[in-house]
Amino acid sequence: MIRRRVTVLGSTGSVGCSTLDLMAQAEAGGSGAFEVEALTGGANIARLAEQARRWKPRIAVTADPARLQELRDALAGTGVEAAAGQGAIVEAASRPVDWVMAAIVGAAGLRSAWAAASTGATLALANKESLVCCGPALIERVRRSGGRLIPVDSEHSAIFQVFPHDAPGQVEKLILTASGGPFRTVAYEAMGAITPEQAVAHPNWSMGAKISVDSATMANKGLEMIEAAYLFDMPADRIDVVVHPESIIHSLVEYVDGSTLAQMGPPDMKTPIACALAWPDRIAWAAPKLDLAALGRLTFEAPDEARFPALKLARQALQVGGSAPIVFNAANEVAALAFLDRRLGFLNIAAVVADTLSRVTTSGVESGSENACDSALAVDAEARRIAESIVLGHAAAA
Ligand SMILES: NC(=O)C1=CN([C@@H]2O[C@H](COP(=O)(O)OP(=O)(O)OC[C@H]3O[C@@H](n4cnc5c(N)ncnc54)[C@H](OP(=O)(O)O)[C@@H]3O)[C@@H](O)[C@H]2O)C=CC1
Ligand SMILES: CC(=O)[C@@H](O)[C@H](O)COP(=O)(O)O
Numbered sequence: 001m002i003r004r005r006v007t008v009l010g011s012t013g014s015v016g017c018s019t020l021d022l023m024a025q026a027e028a029g030g031s032g033a034f035e036v037e038a039l040t041g042g043a044n045i046a047r048l049a050e051q052a053r054r055w056k057p058r059i060a061v062t063a064d065p066a067r068l069q070e071l072r073d074a075l076a077g078t079g080v081e082a083a084a085g086q087g088a089i090v091e092a093a094s095r096p097v098d099w100v101m102a103a104i105v106g107a108a109g110l111r112s113a114w115a116a117a118s119t120g121a122t123l124a125l126a127n128k129e130s131l132v133c134c135g136p137a138l139i140e141r142v143r144r145s146g147g148r149l150i151p152v153d154s155e156h157s158a159i160f161q162v163f164p165h166d167a168p169g170q171v172e173k174l175i176l177t178a179s180g181g182p183f184r185t186v187a188y189e190a191m192g193a194i195t196p197e198q199a200v201a202h203p204n205w206s207m208g209a210k211i212s213v214d215s216a217t218m219a220n221k222g223l224e225m226i227e228a229a230y231l232f233d234m235p236a237d238r239i240d241v242v243v244h245p246e247s248i249i250h251s252l253v254e255y256v257d258g259s260t261l262a263q264m265g266p267p268d269m270k271t272p273i274a275c276a277l278a279w280p281d282r283i284a285w286a287a288p289k290l291d292l293a294a295l296g297r298l299t300f301e302a303p304d305e306a307r308f309p310a311l312k313l314a315r316q317a318l319q320v321g322g323s324a325p326i327v328f329n330a331a332n333e334v335a336a337l338a339f340l341d342r343r344l345g346f347l348n349i350a351a352v353v354a355d356t357l358s359r360v361t362t363s364g365v366e367s368g369s370e371n372a373c374d375s376a377l378a379v380d381a382e383a384r385r386i387a388e389s390i391v392l393g394h395a396a397a398a
């Protein structure tokens with residue numbers, strides 16, 4: 001049985017809900033026992049209050065200061081403290097616990113992940129954007145605090161599980177699998193008319209809206225390439241992407257002797273979350289299991305970088321280095337949200353990213369320093385400002 005005192009940042013989202021659901025299943029099955037220090041959410045006050053009533057955290061925090069009274073009312077009589085605002089989220093993330101799930105979406109999750117990274121807790125990191133913005137410094141901060149960073153993104157969890165951590169020199173290559181998203185087989189000519197509803201309908205995974213759009217453009221795989229480079233200290237030219245539409249093999253590590261090790265499983269985020277929660281142990285829950293005979297075959301193909309240019313842009317940003325990945329991420333966030341708001345066409349998402357990368361002067365980043373988070377957020381703000389102006393230009397031209 002594993003026992004953990006935990007905080008869940010972004011508890012009301014897809015990964016946050018899966019985390020709490022997994023914890024409930026583990027408790028019911030007798031394989032885990034959890035106390036919750038803090039839960040944080042954004043706009044979904046009803047869900048945050050329901051979670052707080054169930055888990056009795058010391059504190060529940062909404063990102064929106066204007067919703068504090070609503071949260072207080074919803075928590076009346078529960079004994080759970082209510083708080084609001086980004087500062088309160090960072091304070092919650094700084095509290096000493098065994099394990100923190102960082103599952104806020106976007107660069108908005110960086111400050112709290114950064115705060116949790118200095119507590120000595122195990123940092124279960126779903127929020128890939130914080131790694132893309134601040135990877136080396138964040139990893140170093142966790143190491144110096146005596147904590148451990150465990151990736152939750154399914155591909156990186158897969159690599160983490162088959163990576164030779166004591167002998168990284170044995171690795172030739174990392175191979176990230178990509179589902180190809182909902183438009184894998186759609187002709188370029190038809191892609192301009194893609195709607196947000198079509199884009200968020202991922203073929204294999206049930207996820208939040210932003211990451212679903214990223215999967216549809218394959219910017220998600222670009223972010224994951226950068227994430228893998230930082231997590232496993234691997235250069236861009238030793239990270240391949242292969243399209244695997246079934247999402248059964250979650251990624252692979254190719255060794256120097258020709259062996260390739262893969263991690264497999266049905267596409268359910270509770271499995272990588274369980275891995276991060278119990279590592280180096282394993283925790284039992286009602287996990288769906290693979291039935292290879294029923295599956296029959298697994299298929300693979302090369303990614304089409306002409307229809308999905310975000311992949312190439314991310315690789316270039318990684319190769320340029322310095323602040324380029326932060327600019328890639330910021331522009332992509334702005335463009336994906338503008339697409340979801342129907343202010344930008346699907347094909348213009350990558351165009352905005354390319355244009356922003358060409359207009360923002362990239363610089364070195366203060367990796368390993370106390371200022372790395374502030375510096376990254378300054379680059380992020382500047383890139384967002386430029387990306388927003390490019391989005392406006394597209395809207396005016398439409
Ligand atoms: N979903 C998945 O299967 C996977 C997700 N990831 C990564 O995990 C992270 C979370 O993804 P996902 O769960 O899908 O996202 P969701 O959109 O479902 O959830 C995001 C969470 O962040 C909260 N939130 C949103 N904006 C802010 C803000 N400005 N400040 C503080 N909190 C905020 C939301 O609150 P509220 O909803 O209350 O507004 C919610 O709790 C992302 O980085 C994603 O890339 C990685 C692999 C798989
Ligand atoms: C579940 C998860 O980790 C997502 O990042 C998922 O991988 C998205 O799938 P694709 O980006 O491969 O379509």
Ligand SMILES: [Mn+2]
Nearest residue numbers: 153154155224
């Ligand atoms: Mn992933």
